[in-house]
Amino acid sequence: MRQTWRWFGPNDPVSIDDMLQAGVQGVVSALHHVPTGQVWTPDQIRQRQDQIATMRDGTPSGLAWEVVESLPVSEAIKTQTGDWRAHVDNWITSMRNLHAAGIRVICYNFMPVLDWTRTDLQWRRPNGARCMRFDLTDFAAFDLHILERPGATDDIPQDLQDAAARRFADMDDARRTQLTGNVVFGLPGAAEHMTMQDVRDHLASYAKVTDPVLRGNFHAFLELVAPVAQDLGMRLCCHPDDPPFPLLGLPRVMSTEADFAERIAAVDLPANGITLCSGSLGARHDNDLTGMMRRLGDRVHFLHLRNVRRDGDTIPASFFEDEHLGGQTDMVALIQAVVEQEAARRAAGREDAVIPMRPDHGQDILDDIGRGGQPGYPAIGRLKGLAELRGVEAALTHRKEG
Template sequence: MRHTWRWFGKQDRVSIDDMRQAGVQGVVTALHQLPTGAVWPMDQIARRQDELAMMKDGTPSGLAWEVVESLPVSEAIKTQTGEWRAHVESWIASMRNLNASGIDVICYNFMPVLDWTRTDLAWKRPSGATCMRFDFIDFAAFDIHILQRRGAAEDFSDEIRSEAARRYAEMDDPRREQLAGNVIFGLPGAAERFSLQDVRDLLDSYAPVTDAVLRRNFHDFLELVVPVAQEIGVRLCCHPDDPPFGLLGLPRVMSTEADYAERVAAVDLPANGITLCSGSLGARPDNDLPGMMDRLGDRVHFLHLRNVRRDGDDIRGSFFEDEHLGGQTDMVALVASVLREEARRRRAGRADASIPMRPDHGQDILDDIGRGGQPGYPAIGRLKGLAELRGIEAALSHKGVA
């Protein structure tokens, strides 16, 4: 695996020096400051490359921008409204500029409205570490009582509605504001900032967009961008829904193995690939991560390795982001599957035999606490995760083992 690390630019509290000392081999980043739908110009791509190429003392870092995460797909494209065709052309132009700059792996997502959703960004564990958590009752309280989405109550069982009402009644105003902020007021690295009314308006725009419509729109997008990617040598990799189940009445089309297989088959070219995120997919009990890697590995262009622990076995339920070797995904089995796929690629002579991987998210530990970094992206917590994953890889790759 190629060991990469996500970086949010100069404002990131985790520096280039930190990454270099962690033993990172490549960088995953994006031009988060640019609005969705805009073309990423060559000069700004070059500026980001220059920023990560130097350490604080001016010496070369030896690091390069290797994976884009993310090149955003606009809501107009997803709903096929407004200037969606112009946005597709801008997306293709950005892809061409990235490729001309030497970057050939682009991660993106097709999730409506919100890139990911958590109700707590610093949930305290018994060890004193903090992590991100999705609490289904808190989310129902937000949806029904704070956002007051039309039809929200009907999306939950009587038991969940009752518990959400009780939970909401116990919250003071600061906690209600904090919950709303955690869910919608801004995502790490995103240029957009959403108000409650912004979200209501966006949800209204999705009223006619069913699962079937979103799938069709996704396939239309793939038919426009994948042939270009194939021609110029770019590998596209769609990230799964996070969490991988329905929320806010919105459609979900990248939550299961069947979803992945259908998207790949829609435009059956090697450039049309996937980001296998073990944390997002692991929030559903019916997703078999090592099996998915075995069956879909040929199209896995990017790996996010993290672990979650679910509170139960419901498809829609609460979970928290556990240690990388903690949660309910068998990380050893998953890494073993990755190494088998890489061995197959080497035998086939594929140039992409080493799959870029990043230790996704991490718990805040030690000096991470109080640093004020991007939620889910601490320095030491991710370093710990990378070390654990690197240890698994080294053990499984040892002569006589793999």
């Protein structure tokens, strides 16, 4: 596996120097400041590459921007409204510009409105570490009593409605404000200024977008972009829904192995691939991560390795982000399947025999606590995860010399 690390740009408190000292081989980044739907220009791409290539003191880092995460797909594309065709054209232009800059892997997602959803961003563990958590009762309390979404009572079972009402009544104003901020944080670029009315307006734009409609719109997008990617030698890899079950009445089309297989078959080109995120997919008990890697591994262009622990085997379920070798996914078995896939690719002479991987998320530990980093992306917690994952791979691939 190619050991990479996500970097959010010059304002990221985890620096290029930090990741270099962690032993990272490549960098995952994006132009987060460019509005969704606009073109990523060659100059903007080059500037980010230069930033990654340079340490604080001006010394060359030796690191390069190897994976894009994410080149965002606009809500207009997902709903096929407004200037959606122009946005697709701009997406393709950005992809061509990334190719010209030497970047070959693009991760993206097709999640409506929310990129990811958590109810706690600093949930305390018994050892004092902090992690992210999705609590089903807290989320129902948000949906029913803060957002007051029309139709919420139709989507939420009565027992959960009752529990949510009790939970909401027990919350003080500070917790209600915190919960709102945590949920809204998953809206791209919206963490500080998105109002509840803005959220309601976003949801209303999906009123006529059912699961079949979103699937069709996704396939239309792939039909336009995947052939271009194939011609360029690019690898596109869609990220799964996070979490992988319906929320806020929105459709979900990348939550299960069947979803992934359907999306691959819709435009059956090697460029049309997937990001296997063990954390997102692991939030459902019926997702067999090792089996998915073995059955779909030929199209896995990017790996996110993290672990979650569910409170139960219902769908949906509450969960928290556990240590990388903790949780309910057998990470050793999953990495074994990755090793086997890479060996098969080498035997076939594929240029992409080594799959880029990043230690996804991490618990805040030691000096991470109070540092104010991007939720889920601490320096030391990810370093610990990377070391553990690196150790598993080394043990599985070790060959004694002599």
